[in-house]
Amino acid sequence: MAGLELIHSPLFALVVTLAAFQIAFWAYQRSQRFALLHPTISGAVLIAGTLTALGIEYPEFYQNIHWLNFLLGPVTVALAVPLYRQLHLLRDIATPLLITTFAGAAFACGSALILAWSLGATKTTLLSLTTKSITTPIAIVVTDDIGGIATVAVASVILTGIVGIVSIEWLFKKLNIQDDRLWGFCLGLAAHAIGTSRAFERSTVAGAFSSLALCLTGTVTAIFVPLAANWFAAL
Amino acid sequence: MLAGFLTLLGFQLIGEFLQRAFDLPLPGQVIGMLLLFIALMIRGSVPAQLEKGSQHLIDILPMLLMAPAAGVFFLGAGFADQWPGFIAAISAGTILTLIFCGLLLKFLTRRKRVNR
Structure with a gap:
C-alpha cells in the first residue's frame, strides 16, 4: 500500500520516540516511580519492541x-x-565533599x-564503562570522544543508576549512615540522575546534596577520563 | 525561554570553539558548562529565561536517552561475550562505590567534628 513507506521516515521515528516517552512517563508516575520502570528503560523497551514488530532495522531508526x-x-x-543553585550547600563540609568526589569518581571508574x-x-x-557513574549527556559526549560505544555507555549509566537506588537503603542502614547530606551525596556520586531523583524522595536536603554530587562527579570525570584515556593510548 | 536556549547554545559554541582552538582534552559542551557556571557566580543570580530553558531541557533528558538506550537490544552477537564483565562491573562496581564513598565521607566528616 502506498504511504506505508513512511515508517522509514524521520517523522515516524520522532512520533515513535515521543509516543514511547509519553507512555513510559505515564507508567513510571502510575507505579510511584518504580525504579525498573524509569522512562529511559521502559521507553527503550517500547522502541525496541516497535522496531522489531514493524521490521525496522535499528541502525536505520537511529539514523532517523x-x-x-x-x-x-x-x-x-x-x-x-x-x-x-547548590553552591551554598557546599560551604559547611566542602573539603570532605571535594575529597570524596575525586576519590569516589576514581573508584567508580577504576x-x-x-x-x-x-x-x-x-x-x-x-x-564505554569509564563513564558509568556520571550523568548520561556527559557520558555520551565523553565516550564518543575517547572511542567507546554510546549505546553501551548509556546502558551502563542506566543500569548503574538502578543498582544504586535498589541497594542504597539496605546498604547505608548496615553502614549506619543516616545523615541526609551523606546519604544524598553518595547516591548522587555513584548513581547520578536516577539516584538524585530517589534522593529527593527521601528529603530536599538529600536531593540537593545528590544534585551537587551529580554535577561535581560529572565534571571531574569529564575532565580526567579523556586525559587518562589519552595517557593510556600513548603507552 | 528562547533567550534561555540562546544563552545555552552561545556558551556551548564558545566551549566548542575553545576546544578546537586550543585542542583541549575536554568536550566543548563541558567547557561551555564550566564557563556558564563561572558566569553565574560572577553575576550572582540565574536569569529567569535561563532558569526556564534549562529546566525544560533537563525535563526531557530521559527522552533524549531512549533512542541510544534502545540500541542495547540490537548489539548483536558481537557483544555477547562482553555481557559477564559488563554486568559484574556495573552491579559489584556500583555497590562497592557506594560503600567506599559512604565510609570515606563518614570518616572525613567525623574527624572534622572532632577538630572543632
Missing part, C-alpha cells in the same frame, strides 16, 4: 532520530544552573574497569 542527540549539548551546558577487564571485556567495552 540521531539529530535529537544534538540537544544533549545544550542539556550539558544547562547542568551549570542546578550546580550553581572498580568497573578492573572487574570488567578481569572478566575478559574488550578495550571498546572498557572505554
Whole structure:
C-alpha cells in the first residue's frame, strides 16, 4: 500500500520516540516511580519492541532520530544552573565533599574497569564503562570522544543508576549512615540522575546534596577520563 | 525561554570553539558548562529565561536517552561475550562505590567534628 513507506521516515521515528516517552512517563508516575520502570528503560523497551514488530532495522531508526542527540549539548551546558543553585550547600563540609568526589569518581571508574577487564571485556567495552557513574549527556559526549560505544555507555549509566537506588537503603542502614547530606551525596556520586531523583524522595536536603554530587562527579570525570584515556593510548 | 536556549547554545559554541582552538582534552559542551557556571557566580543570580530553558531541557533528558538506550537490544552477537564483565562491573562496581564513598565521607566528616 502506498504511504506505508513512511515508517522509514524521520517523522515516524520522532512520533515513535515521543509516543514511547509519553507512555513510559505515564507508567513510571502510575507505579510511584518504580525504579525498573524509569522512562529511559521502559521507553527503550517500547522502541525496541516497535522496531522489531514493524521490521525496522535499528541502525536505520537511529539514523532517523540521531539529530535529537544534538540537544544533549545544550542539556550539558544547562547542568551549570542546578550546580550553581547548590553552591551554598557546599560551604559547611566542602573539603570532605571535594575529597570524596575525586576519590569516589576514581573508584567508580577504576572498580568497573578492573572487574570488567578481569572478566575478559574488550578495550571498546572498557572505554564505554569509564563513564558509568556520571550523568548520561556527559557520558555520551565523553565516550564518543575517547572511542567507546554510546549505546553501551548509556546502558551502563542506566543500569548503574538502578543498582544504586535498589541497594542504597539496605546498604547505608548496615553502614549506619543516616545523615541526609551523606546519604544524598553518595547516591548522587555513584548513581547520578536516577539516584538524585530517589534522593529527593527521601528529603530536599538529600536531593540537593545528590544534585551537587551529580554535577561535581560529572565534571571531574569529564575532565580526567579523556586525559587518562589519552595517557593510556600513548603507552 | 528562547533567550534561555540562546544563552545555552552561545556558551556551548564558545566551549566548542575553545576546544578546537586550543585542542583541549575536554568536550566543548563541558567547557561551555564550566564557563556558564563561572558566569553565574560572577553575576550572582540565574536569569529567569535561563532558569526556564534549562529546566525544560533537563525535563526531557530521559527522552533524549531512549533512542541510544534502545540500541542495547540490537548489539548483536558481537557483544555477547562482553555481557559477564559488563554486568559484574556495573552491579559489584556500583555497590562497592557506594560503600567506599559512604565510609570515606563518614570518616572525613567525623574527624572534622572532632577538630572543632
